[in-house]
Amino acid sequence: MDRILYSSRKETVRRTPWYRQFFVVCAAEIMCLLLAVAAIGQEVKSGEGVFLEQLKDQAQKFLDGQRFSDMLDYLSGLRAERTDPRERFYLEYYTALTKSQYLDHLDKQEDWQHYYALVHAFDAEIIDTAAKAAAENISQTAAIDMQYLAWKAYLREEDEAQAETSFNELVKRIVAYTASEHDLSKIQETAALLSQEGKTRQLGALFAMYKEYLLNSKAAPEAIEQMAKIAAAYAADDQMDMARVAYEHYLSIIIDRYAPADCIPAMLRIAGQFRHHQFRRSLDAEFAEKIYAEIETKFGEQALGEAALFARAYNLYARGEYERADEEFNRFVRLFPASMFAAEAYTRLGIVNRYFLAREEPATASFRKVMDEFPDSGYAPLCTYQSALSAQFQQDNTRALEWYGRLTGSAGAYAAEARARCAEINTQQAMAEAVSYPLEHRVLDPENATIVLTLLSDPSGVFIGNPLFWKATAQDFSAGTVQPLFRYQWFWDTGSNEAPGNVPGFETSYSTGSPKLVCFSAKTGDNENLIFADVWVYDLVVISPASEQSVPAGTTVQFSADIDPATIDAGDFNWQWQISGPESFSGEGAQFSRKCEQPGRYQGRVTISGNGVEVSRPFVFDVAVR
């Protein structure tokens, strides 16, 4: 029944039923209560936020200044006053952070006395705090940071198993955080820390998990491109190892997900960041070549295009892969004969063939091509000079003078050199050694030639008495195929066979087991290089029966042999035993047993064969009358 309200108007007004009023009042009160709670909550959060900001500021001030003890004193003071669990959590977090950074500092300073006095106690605390952080679940980002510190603690404690587990947990947390918050900052921070520590493998694991997350969540291209942005940021910061790791994972996604029209330009862009440029050497040009090769494999030869093909050829040239560079420059001029880069390509072909591959004919042809067909090119003077050098070296003085003559009149490049060469010809002097030596020996810089040694022997499975052929080669890559004269020397670990003389290979055999260390050295001029090889020389040893052992008739005799050292797998060989005497029998395997009834002297032989080896050892034992 509606209540009747007083009204100035003499009319009857229908009132709101009481239950409706009650409902409205209650709803209003509930709303106020909720708002109040929200406000209080906000106030609490703001309070915590202020406290955190304070901690962050102090941490920055103290830790950046390496004032670790001041930071710990500060935290200790706060710990005495603060009782809120969340605030105490952050105090523990910053304490762990400070201690971890202090240990890093001591490590860097090589202050081992303090380091070893503190490390185990600190690491135990850090690991403990990390476990609590995970359990309390107060802050995702702080838990991630703590997990990172715990991982580092396990590394310091050399607990590889726990470190691996801890790192995997860290990566899971980071990916989970990234997925829920759509915030890449934790990936970036952690990746930066890992790069600073040189932990490339872990960095790869981090990006691998992120890539999996992107693939599993069917992420949109925008999300995938985030990875490229991270990588590009590293590259811009010259952190190429991190950039490579990130790009490798990025490329592995886009190669399958993107259309070629989008994929190829992205790949070429990345290759461009890593390849050698004429005025900028790359620290990781190998990655660029890997990308070019991938493009060609996936999308065909034409996919590279003019600029990319030239860039690839130059990259190979700058990496010292001269055979490959020769192939690619030749391919370039074949596919793009009218290119603006053609003159340079021919020039590089000339240099590669003359100075690195010692192929005079293609070298001359390439230099002549530039001289004759690209006379206005910036490379023409060099190629003209090289062509004239070649002629002079071959004593075709007429040609030499003609070509030098094209340079002597100008004040440009090679004018002075050309005049000097002309003077040599006109006065019938020999070419200056500094000029002729490279042509003769193909060595650009004999002082700094690098001797690369390769051991060609495979000394595995060497047994005492069996022949072993040692062989090694020496190469000076700056000299091309016309190698300088090397003087070889072989060194042995002492007590072995007489060391042979100046030979690149020889046959020997060892009379004693044990590891051998062999060193091969090659010397040319003042340059020398050494290569070492360890070889285990094995012995087949009869363990049982002992030599000249006498056993009573009717005894079960154990026959066993072993290969010493045990670094080789006895199971890789066939084992055969032959025993002759009053009774003859045979056996197989590294050990077997047999009852010997007949007294007398027995002669046995155990043989192993397989893996290109056959070795046997004799033994003797007696069976005595009971």
Next chain:
Amino acid sequence: MGRRMWGMVILCCLLAGCARSGETDKDTGNGKDRIAIQKLENGDYQLLVNKKPYFIKGVCYAPVPIGKSHLFNYMCDPNKPWIADGQLMKDMGVNTIRLYQPGDELAYCKAMIEELYTKYGIRTILGHSLGFWDYPPPNYAEKEFTDYVSAEVLKTVEYFKDTPGLLMWNLGNENNYSFDGRVNPWSSPEIDALESFGEKRDARARIYYSFVNELAKKIKKIDPDHLVSLGNGETVGLKEAAEYCPDVDLIGCIVYRGKVFGNFFKEIKRKFDKPVFLSEFGCDAFNAVTQKEDQNNQAKFLKSMWLDLEHHSAGKDGEGNCIGGAIFEWTDEWWKKSDCDRDSWLVHDADASWGMGAYDFDAQAGKNMNEEWFGIVGLSPDLENGINKRLPRKAYYVLKELWNPETAGLQDPGVKSQAK
């Protein structure tokens, strides 16, 4: 009655005390250490000192100061470097030092050995090079030479046999590297008459090891209280050593094989079957590739080596014949580049005179064994108490954690205050 009873009790106690001291005399031979090798039932070997297992946690000790060479007799140094070193060694857990030679001044050597033992409990393995590096050069086929060396060695033994702290004798160093004629070659008409290189080498081995064996027997007659070790380079000549040198108590080998020793202990067990200690093993603290000091790799390698030694000690899963080792070496030696060039003794040269690929952190340099950098304690040109200030490297602390774990972390210096 009560007094009589008490008298009897007191008398019995006195008698028991006398009985115990009699036992002591019998056991330790007039108060000397009782040093013995024990072969366990499973064939493992243990070194016992006064009936307790003793695992040699040793260092090769030759603290040549900066600016001096190996000819400097540090044992005569009035600053007594072994006092500072002894304390550091004790803190680290070193229980033994290896001396290559007693030097010319035996009294000083004796005093040093005694002082290291009485102050720090550190015992000494005393070696003799058997004339290998003397002049005239060695010739173990010549009676005159071997008689001379024997007389010198026995005189030394007679002098030192009762020195408190003496652990054992070590005869020779890497003298076996002379068998193939490349180091200090020696020969005789009989050896020269042999046809093949191998026969000549084997003949030298027989002659040398027979000489050492005879010497060992003579030493034991003079000094039955101390063990005699055959000093050997690697396992070279082991077969001949087993046959012609059976009377030594153990073998001390010099081994540089990188992080672990491979089948070394197995080979010793198979071919020599006596306890073995590594009389030299180690890793230098210089990276021949980066051309910088590298304490991290030195520590890593030494730790790995030590754990391998322990693995092959009695009761573990290895060969059970290892009784410890002496790390080469305690301090750097700045003269190693050249013993003639005095100026170089003042420089911490980074030259590497030989290479060993198993030290893989700088093997690509080829020659990577930087002889002046093998110390686990570096030297400063600054003096402290009259000697070069000691700068313990990371390896010192890493080994300390293994050799003296009870003290690890005890001296907590706390976090240092930084200057504001």
